[in-house]
Amino acid sequence: MRLTTKQRATWAALAGLMAVLPLQAADLTLTQFRVRGPAGGNDEFVEVQNTGTAALDVSGYKLNASNSAGTTGTRFTFPAGTSVAPGCFLLLANTAASGYSGSVTPDLKYSTGVTDDGGLALLNSSGTVIDQVGLSTGSAYKLGTPLTTLGSTNADQGYGRKTNAAGFPQSSGDNSADWVKVAPTAPRASTSPCVAQGPSLSIADATVSLRNGDDVSMLFTVTLSQPVTTDVTVHATTADDTATVAAGDYDAVDTTLTIPAGGNSSTLNVTVHGAKAAGPDKAFRVNLSDATGNVTLAKSTAVGAILNEIPVAAEIWQVTGTGQVSPLVGKRVATHGNIVTAVGPAGFTIQTPDARADADPLTSNGIYVFTSTAPTVKSGDVVDVEATVDNYFNLPELKNATITTSMHGAMLPKAVVFGNSTPSLDPNALSCGATNYQCYVGMRVSIDNGMITTGNLRFSNEPFAEVYITANGTRSLRKPGVRYTVPVPDGVNLPNWSGNPEVFKMNTADFGAVPA
Structure with a gap:
């Protein structure tokens, strides 16, 4: 949720x-x-x-x-x-x-x-x-x-x-x-003299996206800051970075560009070769040199960013990973045959069917798909999702999604039972390793013996309250001890307070938990 x-x-x-x-x-x-x-x-x-x-x-x-x-x-x-x-x-x-x-x-x-x-x-x-x-x-x-x-x-x-x-x-x-x-510093403000804007050449960065094996053209624009009365020429060459000519990422270019008298720009075309499989994003550079026509080089290097947007086939638990940032963050992924478990006003959650669920307790089998508008899927739909992995406040989620529904009315995955020992009460042995809840994000949970530990909390003009709860049926008043994370002073016979890691927040409005 x-x-x-x-x-x-x-x-x-x-x-x-x-x-x-x-x-x-x-x-x-x-x-x-x-x-x-x-x-x-x-x-x-x-x-x-x-x-x-x-x-x-x-x-x-x-x-x-x-x-x-x-x-x-x-x-x-x-x-x-x-x-x-x-x-x-x-x-x-x-x-x-x-x-x-x-x-x-x-x-x-x-x-x-x-x-x-x-x-x-x-x-x-x-x-x-x-x-x-x-x-x-x-x-x-x-x-x-x-x-x-x-x-x-x-x-x-x-x-x-x-x-x-x-x-x-x-x-x-x-x-x-x-x-x-x-040393010493000499800061400049809006009242300081500006840098003289004489005739100069600049080359702009460029980006292309690879979605299949087709070659694409990457266009770099070389711009003259102001027209001049003579032809301007400049030498342009490509240079390897993470993208290389030897690996077949792009074709090398070594040429001279001309901006005719009175003109203000020219274009350099670099052929970038397509990709047949998902892979890392890469980059190469274009360098300008030897400008003629009494102009200077204001920005002589441009970066050509090659974005591999061929989706990675992945299960949800491979997308979420074991940390707070997905190992596939920023990549396009395709995850198939997962079950819609809840639908909200701007997205929905999907979860791996029990038969395919990961046995690793540190990874989540659920994830949120952000659609920005009301989604058309329903709980129990089986869907294929192609989307970009995002990190939203340390929560993995999918965005810019293409969604295909293959069937309706599937049995929902079994819920994780929150109870006496889950989530963990021990800050030194949290349920998800480094955190107490990351491995449950996006998944169904059930609470059979919960306890509300606060009064209703209202924020801004939201129509619904939030509450803090425990799943073990006990109140979470601070227990005796020295404040959490503060070392116990010498001679003090008290434990450290645990910080109550078992307490979590419930938003009653999410996914229609209460009627409008």
Whole structure:
């Protein structure tokens, strides 16, 4: 069942691209930052630049941060109406206690700091990461080799992005190659001089999807920032990355492109070979060099992302896996002959028939299929589903689904019995290994002796209440002991409180559990 009925958050569908799409560049770029300054850990700033040739509306863009353990959070959301002129900057600064101490007035302010060994990312209004830099291998945000943390010394030092011959930020897809330590820092804001926008060439990234063995054309557009009175030529060559010519992924190209006088663009066509089986996403690069016509190269490298969207045949338990993130997250999968067990207003759950169920107690045999609108299937239908695996608040689910019903009225899979020992009462021996409930997500359960442990909980304007319950028929009042996870002090003859891992929430509105 769904764990919440609240409005779904916008979630970036990046995981399936692995290291491919994060290489791709965007016009808004991180150019300088400091995560600790003379005043301490909150004395920090982030500088961004519009590297495009037109004004950029950044309404709804986000500045996110990660710690060294990969935990992420949003530090700032750009307000509606925020725009950055071409070549110009915005300065974001932390204004919490002992915060930003620089002399350049920031344009925007945030109040939650970034750890010394974490990372930063810019997300566009769709939630897609468009630029990122890391200060440790554990950061969720990084490209290639991360930078080295500058430690906990309170000093005016940070990192600045290298620039190319056109004065634009270098973007090779490797943090260690693109950034350099700066001390003292010199942040720039909207009042700072913008980078001169002389005639320059840029090549845009490109993406193709493979769904069968047919070859496809990948088109790269080379754009001149402004027309000039003479012909402009530039040399373009492909270079292997995770996709290689030797493996038959694509055909190498080594050619010269021409933009006629007065024109503004040219196109490079690369043939990408189809695939006959599911596999990893891959990428190659296109490099520009030797431009003529008195123009500079603003963005000389593009990434060609090859997305393998041939579905992987998988049972539900292979999709869910044993962790909180599916081993197939981001991939297209096909799972056949599963039974619809519950239908909600925006999706439904399916479960493996008992005869095919996985014997591994750490994997779930159920999963939620998100349809966004009311589904047409009914409980007891046997369905084939082709869909993309998503991770929704650490819950595997299927989205963008194609659904085929093969029969109706099938017997529902046997429910997991929640009772005296399931879910586990012992935090050191949880039912699902690292968690107490992950291996039951999307599955049918039955509770014969439950106990409501709270009053009705209401949130916002939702018409239904939520309650916390136990399945063993006992109240879950805190038992004697030292607070959960706090070490018992020497000389104190008390146990640690268990934290009541057996308590879980029931949403009475999910799947029509109570009438409207």
